[in-house]
Amino acid sequence: MVKPISSTDLQTFQAGLAEVPAADILRKSVANNGIYASSKTLASQVALDPTFSIELETGKVTDQKRSGLCWVFAALNTLRHPMQAQFKVKDFELSQGYICFWDKLEKSNYFYENVLQTAQLPLGDRKVDFLMATPQQDGGQWDMVCGLFEKYGVVPKSVMPDTFSRTNTSELNQVLNLKLRKDAIKLRDLVAQQATADEIAQTKEQMLAEVYRILVYTIGEPPTKFDWSYRDDEHNFHSEKGITPQEFYQKYIGLDLPNYLSTINAPTTDKPYNHLYTVEMLGNVVGGRQVCHLNLDLETFKAMAIKQLQNNEAIWFGSDVSTMSDRKAGLLDTKLYDLDHLFNLDFQMTKAQRLDFGESMMNHAMVITGVNLDADGQPTKWKIENSWGEQPGTKGYFVMSDAWFDQFVYQLVINKKYLPEDLQKVYDQEVDQPKVLAPWDPMGALA
Numbered sequence: 001m002v003k004p005i006s007s008t009d010l011q012t013f014q015a016g017l018a019e020v021p022a023a024d025i026l027r028k029s030v031a032n033n034g035i036y037a038s039s040k041t042l043a044s045q046v047a048l049d050p051t052f053s054i055e056l057e058t059g060k061v062t063d064q065k066r067s068g069l070c071w072v073f074a075a076l077n078t079l080r081h082p083m084q085a086q087f088k089v090k091d092f093e094l095s096q097g098y099i100c101f102w103d104k105l106e107k108s109n110y111f112y113e114n115v116l117q118t119a120q121l122p123l124g125d126r127k128v129d130f131l132m133a134t135p136q137q138d139g140g141q142w143d144m145v146c147g148l149f150e151k152y153g154v155v156p157k158s159v160m161p162d163t164f165s166r167t168n169t170s171e172l173n174q175v176l177n178l179k180l181r182k183d184a185i186k187l188r189d190l191v192a193q194q195a196t197a198d199e200i201a202q203t204k205e206q207m208l209a210e211v212y213r214i215l216v217y218t219i220g221e222p223p224t225k226f227d228w229s230y231r232d233d234e235h236n237f238h239s240e241k242g243i244t245p246q247e248f249y250q251k252y253i254g255l256d257l258p259n260y261l262s263t264i265n266a267p268t269t270d271k272p273y274n275h276l277y278t279v280e281m282l283g284n285v286v287g288g289r290q291v292c293h294l295n296l297d298l299e300t301f302k303a304m305a306i307k308q309l310q311n312n313e314a315i316w317f318g319s320d321v322s323t324m325s326d327r328k329a330g331l332l333d334t335k336l337y338d339l340d341h342l343f344n345l346d347f348q349m350t351k352a353q354r355l356d357f358g359e360s361m362m363n364h365a366m367v368i369t370g371v372n373l374d375a376d377g378q379p380t381k382w383k384i385e386n387s388w389g390e391q392p393g394t395k396g397y398f399v400m401s402d403a404w405f406d407q408f409v410y411q412l413v414i415n416k417k418y419l420p421e422d423l424q425k426v427y428d429q430e431v432d433q434p435k436v437l438a439p440w441d442p443m444g445a446l447a
Contacts, residue, residue, distance in 0.1 A: 020344060030342070039342040040326075044333040048399040052383050054309050055370035059084060060091040061396030063389035065167040068138030071318075071447040072099045073387035074365040075145040078316050078413075079154070079253050081369075087252065088232040095160040098245070099145065100138075101219045102152045104172075106284040107136040108180060108211045112204050114281050115184045119191035130439050131281070135180035138169050139446025140284065142316055142365075142413050146257045147288035152222070153245030154253060159226045165218035172218045176211070183207045259416045261427060264293040265301040266410065266443055267352045273297050274423065276430035279437045279444035292434050293443055294427055298406060300420070306371060306379060307418045314367050314385070318411035318447045321364035324404060330393015332384070332408070333401040351407055355442045362410045365447035366398070379405070410443070 017023055029038040058081055064073045076094040084092055114131055121128050165172040190200050222245070229239040243251075264277075271277060277293045296304075308315055324336045339347050354360035370383030382405060384398040392398070400409075416424060437443060 026342065035339070035342070036337050039337040039339050041335055041338055044326075044331055044336045044401070045329065048331050048333060048381055048401060050383070050394045050397065050399050052370035052372040052381070054306075054373065055383060056081065056309065056312060056314055057085060058314070058369050058385055061385060061390055062093060062096075062387045063396075064096070064387045065389075067100075067167060067169040069096055069100055069169070070387055071140040071142070071365040072096050072103070072145060074316050074367050074385075074447075075099075075142065075149075076154070077367050077385060077387065078314050079149075079255060081314055082255075083252050087238075088234060089230060090233050092230075093157040095155045095157040097157075097162055097166040097219050098152075098155045098160040098222050099148055100166055100169075101160075101215050101222050102148050103140060103144070103284055104136060104176065104215055104219075105208070105211060106148065106286070106288075108176070109204075109208055109286055110284050111135045111180050112183065112187060112207065113286055115187050116191065116200065116204075119188045127281070127439065132181060132184065135177045135184070137173060137446065141282065141291050141446060142260075142262045142318075142411070143289045143291040144284045146260070147283075147285035149249060149257060151285055151288060153247070153249040155223060155226060155245050155248060156228055156230075159223055159228060160220055163219055172214075176214060179207075179211065179214070260413050261416055261419070262291070262293050262411060263301060263304065263414050263419075264295050264411050264443060265298050265351075266293075266295055266355060267298070267350075268355050269352070271295050271435075271437075271443070274426055276427060276434040277437055277443060278434040279439065279441055281439040282444045290434075292431060293411070294419075294423065296423070300423075301412060302379065302405065304414045304418045305368060305412055306373070308414060309368065309371050311418075313415060314369050316365060316413040317368055317409055318362040318365050320360045320362060320408045320410070321366070323360055323408055327388070327392050330384075330386070330396075330398040332398060332404045334403045334407055335401070354407075358442075360408065361442040361445040362447055363445060368412075369397075378402075411447075 020026075026038070062073050062077060064070055073096055076096060076099070080092060080094055084090060111131065118125070118127050118131065186203065187200070190203060225242045225244050227239070227241050228243065228248075229237070231237055240248075273295050275295060277295060278291055282291050305315055305317075319332075321332070324334050325332050326336055339345075349357075349359060351360075366387070367385040368382055369385045371379050372381045374380055379402045381402060382400040384400050386392065386396055386398050388396065390396040416427070419427070
């Protein structure tokens with residue numbers, strides 16, 4: 001039944017508003033201060049003081065600046081903390097630009113391959129539209145960054161420092177996506193004209209060479225070998241000559257990447273717990289590590305995080321940082337803003353409902369570096385290393401309430417040894433044939 005808004009309806013709305021207690025005062029507050037400032041509570045600031053019973057030794061936070069490379073920063077931060085301790089290099093940084101360069105080159109190739117695989121589908125098909133909506137972007141996943149580490153290694157930031165386009169990626173993304181869409185037209189035309197496999201391969205190779213040139217101009221050319229000198233915290237001098245990025249990873253990082261798995265907490269009916277999932281058309285390195293998520297119930301999910309922190313290992317994690325967060329104060333809490341009482345409405349949804357109805361999804365990766373446990377060993381709050389510089393929070397570190405963890409943390413990267421044995425077996429049994437989710441599934445969201 002079609003029913004437009006009538007003048008009678010408007011009169012009813014106006015009369016109802018007049019009956020709301022303190023509506024005039026609330027309207028003035030929201031008009032002058034905004035919704036969130038008018039509904040902000042003090043309880044979160046009191047409860048989330050930055051002290052923790054378990055706290056890893058870290059250091060100065062990094063700054064991704066005007067880029068969406070949080071997943072890269074979080075991964076490199078996870079790698080650098082053990083290195084800082086072992087080699088006594090306080091506040092050392094690995095090059096985010098080096099990983100960004102290879103990611104965008106690999107994503108371009110991944111896009112071309114997906115264009116060719118869907119070339120028989122008509123324009124307007126949902127998969128084709130999905131590809132063309134965002135050929136590539138800054139965001140990514142844990143398995144995607146592992147694929148880059150495994151193929152290309154890492155380098156110190158001093159070897160490949162930031163450029164304008166690394167710190168402000170909007171221009172690069174706009175130009176690169178323009179090229180990729182233009183190339184998609186040509187690739188689809190070649191398939192329609194029944195070009196040979198060799199013709200298509202040669203065309204794609206030329207396209208990638210052009211992408212490489214764009215990336216060298218904007219981010220810099222990655223080194224194949226480099227020299228690196230440093231003084232440790234005790235002022236001892238060290239020098240490396242002619243080391244490759246892969247050799248640098250093995251000598252200075254050495255993290256056994258295959259043992260670090262993506263676990264998720266997605267309590268939706270289409271994803272039963274204790275099973276492995278992948279996402280169609282999600283990745284970067286063709287032939288590299290597949291994106292896989294082991295879905296776990298919240299209790300198991302959280303228990304593993306505590307166990308990993310107790311063993312002095314930081315945790316890469318993905319969450320919805322845009323919801324119930326105070327960037328300036330560095331607080332993440334479900335009680336941070338009282339919207340229900342401000343508007344006299346019920347805004348509450350379950351975690352599953354938010355995922356199913358598009359209200360929430362993973363949009364930011366950070367690192368868990370501490371937790372506070374109560375007398376019963378239960379977590380009350382978590383220490384978070386962000387990558388937004390030192391201005392927000394406590395010198396760049398945030399505090400996350402346990403309630404916020406429950407509702408808005410979707411992914412944890414866990415060392416396989418901390419998984420219960422039955423879940424390790426599930427992973428091993430299903431890793432070659434995980435259930436494939438649609439490209440637009442919320443668990444395909446990029447951090």
